Amino acid sequence: MNEYKSEKVIIVEGKSDKKKIAQILRDPVEIICTNGTVSIQKIEEIVDEFDLFHKEVYILADADYAGEKLRKQFKKELPNAIHIYIDKMFREVANTPDYYLALALLSKNFNVNPKFLIQ
Template sequence: MIKEVIVVEGRDDITAVKRAVDAEIIAVGGFGINAKVIERIKEAQKRQGVIVLTDPDFAGEKIRKIISKRIPGIKHAYISKSEGLKDGDIGVENASSESIKNALNAAKCEVKEKREEFSTKDMIFFGLSGDCKAKYKRDKLGKLLRIGYCNSRQFVTRLNNYGIKKEEFIKALQCIDKENEYGKE
């Protein structure tokens, strides 16, 4: 598994990168990079490192510059225009798995063992899945841990891929529980 979190432009790019490598991926959704996405990228950089892999076009370069300006120390992976071209459309989603792997290797990505400290059982045990308040708790916890909101399966993946420790996880849950106790009074 690739240690760094890979930042791409959109969902089709996620699909292409996941076909090529095992990694945590953040899609920025084009030019409209919002504050929540920037915060997730900052947290990813702090915990695991970040590699930006955007389309080899004007928009891709603009997005790359926006991210670089706000988050220092990130790595950059590049595919060539010819590698990303298909039927007149240019983008990471059109690149072969081999081209994506080569770009990530050239960016000096690191490989780590796949981490499985958290499981679906943990989600159920801590009320983050299968509970009427699960969605609310995942949302609050995602904000506290700075990994964003997602469904319980993706939440397990993010906890593991971002290197969240059990102690940090439990401390954040206790903050949520304490906040809820004060809200009842």
């Protein structure tokens, strides 16, 4: 179950994405892994389990076909979710340089560790 309760939730595809994001953030934020593309039923389970209708939800998926598919699935279930995008040249969240990821998170009002804002 969850270690802490947070009003902000970031949904990512993989564990390496979660680890990378967690090191950049300064505040505790729930980070949920989908482990890739999931069914609508699995998305509904995630929404219910983490009570996502009552939280600020952010989707941070890879800039590839699977990531776009995941975004579309969540747009149907959580139309108010805010999407955070990475540049297509990086393709994967895990491969995105820390600096660019920190800027993307900062642009959505996340508190990031300033050491990641130095290029």
